[in-house]
Amino acid sequence: MKIGLIGTGNMGTILLEALITGGAVSPSDFIVTNRTKSKADRLKHKYRDITVESSADEVIRQSDIIFICVKPLDIISLTKEKAELFSREKCLVSITSPIQVPWLEEMVDASCARIIPSITNRAHAGVSLFTFGDSCKYHWKDKLWEMFSKVSVPFEIHEDIIRVSSDIVSCGPAFISFLTRSLIEAAATETKIDEGTATMLAENMLIGLGELLKQKHFTLPALQEKVCVKGGITGEGIAVMEQEKGEMFEKLFRATHKKFADEAFHIQNKFSS
Structure with a gap:
């Protein structure tokens, strides 16, 4: 089975590398292309057995499953232009939240x-969020679920919570990284610790926290309660955080949902035109 990938930007590359290193897809089964071909060629240097094509047309023709990893507005244009190539026996997969699956189903027979x-x-960790089209054949559902089970916890998600789920699963690592970097910078500014040492300590703390949760020693509330001894130093820190955070996360979700709604509006207009 041949797996096509159109777009080798950040997420396209991460997707390819995860599926290969996780043993879900053999490099020889990948066929890829990118608007700037040199970016796809760089992957060829790393995984010699992948096939790099110069056009999306060739990737679609030769592939059974096609992952489209381009910008949301470009997905509509590409799918409309190449609709006849997405024949009934193929499977088209978008990796971006504003593109609703029914829109794709209206454009192609795949x-x-x-x-x-x-x-x-x-x-090979974390969650991948799934939404299947009404006409998606069962063997494709099973195949995709099997592939992503090797690199993640697949989770089928309803359209009405797709944005918040993506905020947590896909954007969450960037949000947590920002908070951790802020902790590191404040530590280096307010105390005698240097930034390199603080970074090492923080990174290994996150790794340890992940292992505690993975091994189910604690839930998040139980972990906070365990560390935050009443009247202790951690409690003083938590009190500051509770006071200072205000509506930060509420505002975060409002901002991401507004951006999502704006993008979806423009995409839907392009889809309808």
Whole structure:
């Protein structure tokens, strides 16, 4: 079975590397292309057995499953232009949240799905969010679920919570990285610790926290309660955080949902035109 990948930007590359290193797809089964071909050629240097094509047409023709990893507006243009190439026996997969699967189904005869990966999939961890089209054939559902089970925890998601789920799963690592970097910078500014040492300590703390949760020693509330001894130093820190955070996360979700709604509006207009 041949797996096509159109677009080798950040997420396209992470997706390919995760599926290869996780043993879900052999390099020789990947056929890829990118608007700037040199970016796809760089992957060829790393995984010699992948096939790099100069056009999306060739990738679609030769592939059974086609992952489209380009910008949301470009997905509509590409799918419309290449609609006749997405024949009934193929499976088209978008990896971006604003593109609704029914829109894809209206444009092509292929089975359609949306899978939103996370950068954590590169470490064969985290969640991947699934939405299947009504006409997606069962063997494609099973195949995609099997593939992503090797690099993530696949989770089928309803359209009405796709944005918030993506905020947590896909954007979450960037949000947590920002908070951790802020902790590191404040530590280096307010105390005698140097930034390199603080970074090492923080990174290994995150790794340890992940292992505690993975091994189910604690839930998040139980972990906080365990560390935050009443009247202790951690409690003083938590009190500051509770006071200072205000509506930060509420505002975060409002901002991401507004951006999502704006993008979806423009994409739907382009889809309808």
